[in-house]
Amino acid sequence: MKVRVLRDIFSQGKRFHEALESILSPQENLKERDEKHLQCGYIESIQHILKDISGVLALESAVHHETLKYTGLLDCVAEYQGKLCVIDWKTSEKPKPFLRNTYDNPLQIVAYMGAINHDANYSFQVQCGLIVVAYKDGSPAHPHFMDAELCSQYWVKWLLRLEEYTEKKKNQNIQKPD
Known part of the structure; x- marks a missing residue:
């Protein structure tokens, strides 16, 4: 039962991201976009936020930090209320x-x-x-804007987390028998 629930959640998230990619893609016709995706509760939930999104520079884009040796796949880089942001779209059953x-x-x-x-x-x-x-029920999404100062604070926390992970991985490799 638990695996099925997780699979459903993952599938919903994947469909939401696909719809967002289509919506934010410059090739998509605005009228077609709205008609095509408004029936989705998650898309309805973010309508008020989409009005503040412009200047999309990247969608579902791979990133790599060579020095710190990690990679990722970000959702979006665009302007939100005139500020260039890394945007991460999340779905949730709970507010x-x-x-x-x-x-x-x-x-x-x-x-x-x-x-x-x-x-x-x-x-x-x-x-x-x-x-x-x-939110799946279409209730207004919650946007959480992180300014440069807040991002700097989280960057320090990220570096500590990455260091812990790297150290743990190194210790696991040392303990492995040949």
């Missing part, structure tokens, strides 16, 4: 009105920012983040 309700998602945002800012494949720098929590 998450505060940033603290998103648990480790801010660390994910700053990890993507660090990677994109050190990846030669990208010609821009990002200083802000946005976590958008969308």
